[in-house]
Amino acid sequence: MKIVVCLKEVAGRDTRYRIEPGGRWIEESDLSYEINECDEYALEEALKLQEKHGGEVTVLTLGRSRAEKSMRKGLAMGAHRGTQVIDAEGRATSPHAIAAALAGALKGEEFDLILAGTQSDDYSYAQTGVILAELLGLPHATIVMEIDVDTEASQLKALREMESGWFQWVQLPMPALLTIQAGIAKVRYPSLKGIMQAKKKEIRQIPLEQLSIDWDSLPKVEVRRLYLPEIASKAEMLEGDPSTVASTLLEKLKKEARVL
């Protein structure tokens, strides 16, 4: 079974974002990057499926050339090869554009299953995977917490997360695209051996320009301004050293809020 995992590199969790002078985007210099959380879960699930059913796992990313680092981590976890679309100017920022580029990179590739994340931790569109499915003419299911593949029948069952603790099984013919929710499996750490092997694995690099995307035909969704949200907090902030705030808090919970 051939599985493609869409893997996005995003700024790390503890990033203190600065906004660039134009006010339209963040300062991207000197941030540290990591693999988008649910994409790491997607890769873990892909590796598990591959271990069970055979075949190979390809990681696919679009980003600046620095994203190679995250690709290598994916390869160290066990992915067999990588495809990296290099968007040197940061042109593909809308979900339609990113999905069009990912679809372009998959042209001529064979696959049975594509896994993407439910949403990216930086843009949080929750769109790219489904748009990619539509562009490739594939059936899809989103927010998936379990996958059961029947390679003989070339179909799969996916468990979709629903509201308030409910889950729904759905059945799809393959090839298909699933978007994976965090928590689907316990993510492995790359082994030392994996890290060594990853250095030698193939990453096919494709400059974005080579994909001849018809930019004018894509819907434009543009960020006009980025800013810190107004703080709407009505909270009473308790100040002082830890033992002072601790005693003030307990006092207030007893006497003022009367909840203790």
Next chain:
Amino acid sequence: MSEQVFVLMDHGQGQIRSTSWETLRMGQLLAAETHASVTAVVLGHQVRQLAEQLASKALESVLCCDHPKLTQYDPDTYCAALGQLLEAEQPRLLLLGHVYQNIDLAPKLAASLGTGLVTDCIGFKLQGEELLFIRQMFRNKLNADVAVQSATPWIVTMQSGAYSADELQEGQARLEERQLSLEQVSARRRQLEAIEGMKGSVDLTKAEVIVGVGRGIKKAESLEMIRELASLLGAEIGASRPVVDNEWLERERQIGSSGQNVAPRLYLSCGISGAIQHIVGIKGSQCIVAINSDPNAPIFNVARYGIVGDLFEVVPALIKELRAAKS
């Protein structure tokens, strides 16, 4: 004819979902500011009675699309149905709630129509003639004003709680049926059984006091001090999703849109940022306390008392105070 704003009304178990009512309110506000009219759309089978509930709201019309193939949701059929309706009616905008079903549907619809989609919005604004949608980005730390340039209808999904359904304007709406031809559509995705996953030994919905723990705790071993704090307070322990995803605590302890909704007297959150999916689960709490090292963390927006600080200092201090009070 003035421009039209369509709002898709989701429903389940014969009831319209709360996020749809809120989204409808956003539709009314947006229409008022842009001199447009609002139309509510109900899709499904035997849904006339739901459409009738909408006829008493201040809307231009209610479009009821009833078809046996719409009994259960699948993306192929629902996308075809909405696509047909939108082609025929040509609204400027389609608004939907940012809920599980629409996360599955809206991007497919936008891609198939070649129109722009803005997801999980918390508001809109007019800048001159230009309509901008407001959404959170970058781990909810920044807001973005987003403009769309594409064919219409633009599709916009709205975050739960962004607008208040209590403010919906009453009035009268024309109820109309729309026939869709869905005979040609064959759904590739089949719906199988649904299961309830959160059942377990822990029922947080009845807890009077809950200590909520988030990713700020960093590792499972550190939960020991949370356990001690909870035991001194006579509290249950609840968690944000990442704590559970990392298997530091059982799934039943997850609070939020995909976990339990709780309503304790006291919710003491430690190292939780306050993402909307968590907030919806704790809205019913009488008193929320937030301990977080980031003064801009959104959790402070819903807290009554806030402590900006390191939970690894504040929690031990609380334990010490509570122990001293006991002895």
